[in-house]
Amino acid sequence: MTDQDRKRLGRRAxxxxxxxxxxxxxIIEMLEHGPRCVGELTEAVGxxxxxxxxxxxxxxxxxxxxxxxxxxxxEYALVCGCVSHFVDCIESGMKEEAAPGNRSKGRGVP
Amino acid sequence: MTDQDRKRLGRRAxxxxxxxxxxxxxIIEMLEHGPRCVGELTEAVGxxxxxxxxxxxxxxxxxxxxxxxxxxxxEYALVCGCVSHFVDCIESGMKEEAAPGNRSKGRGVP
DNA sequence: CGGGTTGTTGGCATAAAAGCCAACAATCAC
DNA sequence: GTGATTGTTGGCTTTTATGCCAACAACCCG
Numbered sequence: 001m002t003d004q005d006r007k008r009l010g011r012r013a014x015x016x017x018x019x020x021x022x023x024x025x026x027i028i029e030m031l032e033h034g035p036r037c038v039g040e041l042t043e044a045v046g047x048x049x050x051x052x053x054x055x056x057x058x059x060x061x062x063x064x065x066x067x068x069x070x071x072x073x074x075e076y077a078l079v080c081g082c083v084s085h086f087v088d089c090i091e092s093g094m095k096e097e098a099a100p101g102n103r104s105k106g107r108g109v110p
Numbered sequence: 111m112t113d114q115d116r117k118r119l120g121r122r123a124x125x126x127x128x129x130x131x132x133x134x135x136x137i138i139e140m141l142e143h144g145p146r147c148v149g150e151l152t153e154a155v156g157x158x159x160x161x162x163x164x165x166x167x168x169x170x171x172x173x174x175x176x177x178x179x180x181x182x183x184x185e186y187a188l189v190c191g192c193v194s195h196f197v198d199c200i201e202s203g204m205k206e207e208a209a210p211g212n213r214s215k216g217r218g219v220p
Numbered sequence: 221c222g223g224g225t226t227g228t229t230g231g232c233a234t235a236a237a238a239g240c241c242a243a244c245a246a247t248c249a250c
Numbered sequence: 251g252t253g254a255t256t257g258t259t260g261g262c263t264t265t266t267a268t269g270c271c272a273a274c275a276a277c278c279c280g
Binding site: 017021023047048050051054055058069071072073 | 237238239240241246247248
């Protein structure tokens with residue numbers, strides 16, 4: 001494995017980790033319907049606003065959302081509308097039968 | 111948010127969490143080329159074999175891989191060949207510009 | 221049987237994530 | 251200005267994840 005591979009895998013793991021929390025997934029789904037302020041998201045998530053604010057920071061650092069200030073309000077929006085789509089794909093993919101290709105490639109044992 | 115939503119989001123978070131580790135992503139990528147035994151995966155990951163065995167357990171519990179015993183060897187294979195594909199999608203999606211739809215739906219502030 | 225190989229499991233130490241409170245900053249409304 | 255609203259940040263505790271070692275189980279081979 002090259003050093004570049006290690007970097008690439010690290011980047012992907014970070015991206016996936018930022019999505020891997022129920023509250024953050026809910027936030028993403030809400031933002032798919034349009035921008036929301038922290039208060040609205042907090043009400044939906046049902047946690048402390050400081051907790052939600054930190055979830056939003058995680059998503060921002062991952063490059064998934066962007067924030068804009070409007071007075072005292074912070075408006076958060078998706079950077080790219082395709083995030084939940086891919087999660088849908090992964091999950092629906094899991095319902096399929098085993099990939100046929102994986103049995104025709106020989107055994108994984110010496 | 112309904113109780114069913116909570117369940118769905120929890121399930122998805124669990125799935126994403128199981129992918130959100132560099133070593134596990136590497137394992138997934140290797141398995142896309144066909145089944146592998148634990149020893150091969152361990153060599154590629156470059157960690158202790160017990161660590162890799164536990165990573166594989168995480169992936170198995172998430173329903174992403176399946177194992178078959180061949181004598182002393184354990185052969186692991188992807189349950190569905192489409193996993194890395196979606197990770198690719200997410201990452202390439204991030205490189206796009208902001209989703210245009212998210213600015214035409216009004217402001218997220220009251 | 222006896223020794224070697226291949227994995228798995230339990231246990232433990234360290235590291236990271238999550239969530240709440242308190243305090244603060246920035247803005248608005250009067 | 252005063253006070254209220256909206257978020258963010260620091261700090262702290264609790265929970266969870268990670269990774270190695272030791273021990274074990276299962277199998278193979280001579």
